[in-house]
Each structure stands twice: as structure tokens, then as C-alpha cells.
Amino acid sequence: MSDAKTDSQREHAKSDIEGVTGMFKPVSEAVLALPNHPLDPAKMPMKVDLGGLTLIIEAYIGHTDTDLIFRVPEQNVVYTGDLLTGGQYPVNINGYASKWRATLAKFATFDKDTLFVPGHGPICGQEGVAEMRACFDDLAEQAEKLYKAGVPVEEAVERYVVPTNTKLIVNFPGDSPSGAPLNNCTRNGPASRCPC
Numbered sequence: 001m002s003d004a005k006t007d008s009q010r011e012h013a014k015s016d017i018e019g020v021t022g023m024f025k026p027v028s029e030a031v032l033a034l035p036n037h038p039l040d041p042a043k044m045p046m047k048v049d050l051g052g053l054t055l056i057i058e059a060y061i062g063h064t065d066t067d068l069i070f071r072v073p074e075q076n077v078v079y080t081g082d083l084l085t086g087g088q089y090p091v092n093i094n095g096y097a098s099k100w101r102a103t104l105a106k107f108a109t110f111d112k113d114t115l116f117v118p119g120h121g122p123i124c125g126q127e128g129v130a131e132m133r134a135c136f137d138d139l140a141e142q143a144e145k146l147y148k149a150g151v152p153v154e155e156a157v158e159r160y161v162v163p164t165n166t167k168l169i170v171n172f173p174g175d176s177p178s179g180a181p182l183n184n185c186t187r188n189g190p191a192s193r194c195p196c
Helices: 007-029 097-108 126-148 153-159
Strands: 046-049 054-060 067-072 077-081 115-118
Touching: 054 097, 097 126, 115 126, 126 153
Parallel strands: 077 115
Antiparallel strands: 046 054, 054 067, 067 077
């Protein structure tokens, strides 16, 4: 926060600190079990018999580079983790916005009656996928306009405005919607903050 040059930067930093602090306490109190069966994304999808139900594990890149989804085809249910955020604005601190958009486009091809269990928020259908896709499309649109106008990345981050027509709630501590979602652009390398 002490490095912030504007009120907007100070508010984003404060929000990020609150988000990390809020997540650190429960994580630091949890007992971790080491994995006994590593999953290789190159060997996905992987089927697991749950005694009458088939679970299909698939690897995607988006919120992180190690996202997994768990599909139960017999029930038409997909557990998405943080690739869907149930009506909340997506947090993308170390994510890959371009690949996340591609993952959401893949989800949009799933059956129209698929139930998605997001990492946060209520169960949704294709409308939840469409909502997040619209958010990422807006991010990319705004970033592209600023990029074409020659706006420096740091200034573009400050200029980003969450659209008022979105139903996504920006209330998770640490969201910093004008900063956090813009990391790891494939065009300009991981250090850039452009989502295109």
C-alpha cells in the first residue's frame, strides 16, 4: 500500500491484503495431507469408478495452471472449482485469462441442462457460464482498446472499469477488479497485465 501512487491503487492494494489475510488464516490452520496419487494433465481425461457412477477428471488452465474439473456424466453435473465463481467477479491473481476464456467456451459446449457446481456461489446452468464469459469478453475488449490506443499497462490497469450491466458481484476481498484479473497475458508475456 505504501507504494501506491493513487487512491485507486491504494484501494486495490488494501483489498488484496484483506483477501490474502482472509484466506491465510483458514489455510494456516488446516492439516494438509500429501497426495498419494499425482495426476498428470497429459494423461487426462481420467475415469474413476465411484461404485456405479463414473467420475471423469479433466485438466484445464484458467484460474491456475493446474485446474481440474470433475464431471459425473450420469448426473450431468460438473464440479468446476474456481473456473466458475457462481456470480462473483473472477479473481485471477496467477491465472491465465486467455486460457480461462477458452475453458469457459468449452463449458458452453456442454449439454444445455448441465449443472455446474462452482468453486464459490450457487449451482448454476449455462447462464452462469455465459455470465462469466461476458465478463472475460468485456475485459478483453477493454484491454484491446487500451492496447491499440498505446496506453501503458500500468495506466490501463487504472482505467479498467467493471461494467455496470454485469450481474457478477464484486465483493470478495482481494478482487481488485481493475488489477488482479489482468495478469499473465500470452501476447506480452507473464509479467504483463493484459487479458487479451
